[in-house]
Amino acid sequence: MAEKAFKYVILGGGVSAGYAAREFSNQGVKPGELAIISKEAVAPYERPALSKGYLFPQGAARLPGFHVCVGSGGEKLLPEWYSEKGISLILGTEIVKADLASKTLISAAGETFKYQTLIIATGSSVINLTDFGTQGAEAKNIFYLREIIDADELVKAIKSEKNKKAVIVGGGYIGLELSAALRINDIDVTMVYPEPWCMPRLFTSGIAAFYEGFYANKGVQIIKGTVAAGFSANEDGEVSEVKLKDGRVLEADIVVVGVGARPRTALFKGQVEEEKGGIKTDGFFRTSNPDVYAVGDVATFPLKLLNEIRRVEHVDHARKSAEQAVKAIFASEHKRTIDEYDYLPYFYSRAFDLSWQFYGDNAGDDVLFGDHDPTSSAHKFGTYWVKDGKVVGAFLESGTPEEYKALATVARLQPSVDSLDQLAAKGISFALNV
Numbered sequence: 001m002a003e004k005a006f007k008y009v010i011l012g013g014g015v016s017a018g019y020a021a022r023e024f025s026n027q028g029v030k031p032g033e034l035a036i037i038s039k040e041a042v043a044p045y046e047r048p049a050l051s052k053g054y055l056f057p058q059g060a061a062r063l064p065g066f067h068v069c070v071g072s073g074g075e076k077l078l079p080e081w082y083s084e085k086g087i088s089l090i091l092g093t094e095i096v097k098a099d100l101a102s103k104t105l106i107s108a109a110g111e112t113f114k115y116q117t118l119i120i121a122t123g124s125s126v127i128n129l130t131d132f133g134t135q136g137a138e139a140k141n142i143f144y145l146r147e148i149i150d151a152d153e154l155v156k157a158i159k160s161e162k163n164k165k166a167v168i169v170g171g172g173y174i175g176l177e178l179s180a181a182l183r184i185n186d187i188d189v190t191m192v193y194p195e196p197w198c199m200p201r202l203f204t205s206g207i208a209a210f211y212e213g214f215y216a217n218k219g220v221q222i223i224k225g226t227v228a229a230g231f232s233a234n235e236d237g238e239v240s241e242v243k244l245k246d247g248r249v250l251e252a253d254i255v256v257v258g259v260g261a262r263p264r265t266a267l268f269k270g271q272v273e274e275e276k277g278g279i280k281t282d283g284f285f286r287t288s289n290p291d292v293y294a295v296g297d298v299a300t301f302p303l304k305l306l307n308e309i310r311r312v313e314h315v316d317h318a319r320k321s322a323e324q325a326v327k328a329i330f331a332s333e334h335k336r337t338i339d340e341y342d343y344l345p346y347f348y349s350r351a352f353d354l355s356w357q358f359y360g361d362n363a364g365d366d367v368l369f370g371d372h373d374p375t376s377s378a379h380k381f382g383t384y385w386v387k388d389g390k391v392v393g394a395f396l397e398s399g400t401p402e403e404y405k406a407l408a409t410v411a412r413l414q415p416s417v418d419s420l421d422q423l424a425a426k427g428i429s430f431a432l433n434v
């Protein structure tokens with residue numbers, strides 16, 4: 001089979017691939033020099049839409065409406081954009097072998113791709129309950145959500161009149177966003193998760209109490225402290241029951257599982273250094289192989305602000321790391337220098353009519369402020385994290401753009417505080433006056 005050769009190859013066609021392509025264009029990449037190879041059948045899009053607007057009962061988001069870079073207010077890169085720029089968008093193509101020594105990638109169909117510089121942008125894959133040997137987990141109508149084809153399957157099931165009861169396994173991002181999405185589609189929803197409160201990776205018990213109360217008021221049932229131990233199926237092989245470890249049995253005709261993601265690094269095992277489950281990079285996203293960069297979910301990079309090495313599974317970092325890597329590639333080719341990546345962690349979510357943003361680090365003492373009564377129509381609250389006398393992180397539900405901007409400033413500047421009580425009393429006005 002014919003071999004194709006490119007100066008630059010981006011492996012993966014997700015969020016970071018799209019933002020990298022735009023930066024390649026800004027940097028003056030020449031027609032024919034760049035290829036994006038993706039197993040997905042569509043051009044890079046804003047993945048966050050899949051668990052939100054894509055699932056709306058009315059006016060649902062559909063491609064081409066949410067191709068990158070609309071998520072950050074930029075130009076929408078339609079498939080034509082890539083062809084106009086002479087960028088090869090090689091879709092529906094899964095790479096099954098990567099040999100970094102010979103700079104060769106091989107697809108499932110046996111095609112060979114050569115590169116001079118490679119950007120690994122393979123993102124994450126979902127953790128599957130079959131990985132844990134959960135009994136019955138291969139039944140039909142048990143869904144996971146990572147790519148647009150998963151979302152299409154889920155939409156079909158949501159729209160089917162016979163599906164009226166859903167169990168959501170997992171209390172993280174997918175669990176919270178999907179419970180809301182299914183509920184607004186008028187489906188009975190029960191969430192199940194092992195921890196004492198939802199999203200323990202980020203939420204304090206105080207933050208979680210608001211969301212759990214709000215979801216309960218929307219009719220979402222929440223079962224905490226146990227996991228799905230098995231599933232029963234009907235004669236068509238469709239899921240009919242979820243058996244919990246604590247002995248309870250829940251009826252279900254749809255199950256959505258969100259029990260975490262794993263960075264897709266398997267192709268590169270033993271060929272690049274890894275750390276914290278990801279591919280280790282420097283502040284320019286260069287890996288231990290100088291011709292190979294890694295961006296987005298797969299990269300473990302120096303987080304300068306916190307003086308730590310971290311991996312981040314969020315869209316803002318996917319966008320910015322991609323831009324940084326491409327700038328670094330061009331700088332190194334032109335013997336220029338650029339500043340090291342200096343990232344301020346930024347995460348957000350939206351569900352029902354709720355919306356929050358978080359900046360910085362959720363470490364140290366937490367200080368809850370504002371109206372966090374889930375039944376209050378004026379709910380608006382936040383949390384600061386204070387470590388070694390400094391505010392290092394900030395969270396706000398239902399903020400204005402100005403308040404979110406102030407939150408980011410606080411997390412970046414890390415102002416000192418004397419009293420946690422005073423900080424709680426000042427609430428968002430503290431951030432607005434920094």
Ligand code: FDA
Nearest residue numbers: 012013014015016039047048095123296297313314315318
């Ligand atoms: P991404 O997953 O976007 O892309 C990886 C690409 O590589 C995919 O196209 C994949 O098919 C391809 N690929 C992988 N292996 C391959 C191979 N061997 N050959 C060819 N192609 C291959 N974050 C946030 O901050 N706010 C939010 O609201 C959300 N919402 C959200 C919803 C849902 C449903 C998901 C799944 C995730 C989010 N996220 C999020 C997280 C965010 O979307 C995520 O961090 C970024 O998409 C990561 O971008 P990457 O480019 O690293 O991977």
Ligand code: NAD
Nearest residue numbers: 170171172173174175193227228258259260261313348349
């Ligand atoms: P997550 O890590 O956010 O949450 C996983 C949750 O799974 C845990 O909190 C726990 O409650 C639960 N869990 C673990 N094992 C379990 C088990 N055996 N049974 C039941 N529950 C179990 O992961 P996720 O929600 O699956 O999200 C997947 C990826 O998508 C992540 O990278 C996430 O960052 C990304 N994502 C982000 C957003 C956002 O930023 N708004 C939205 C959707 C998805």
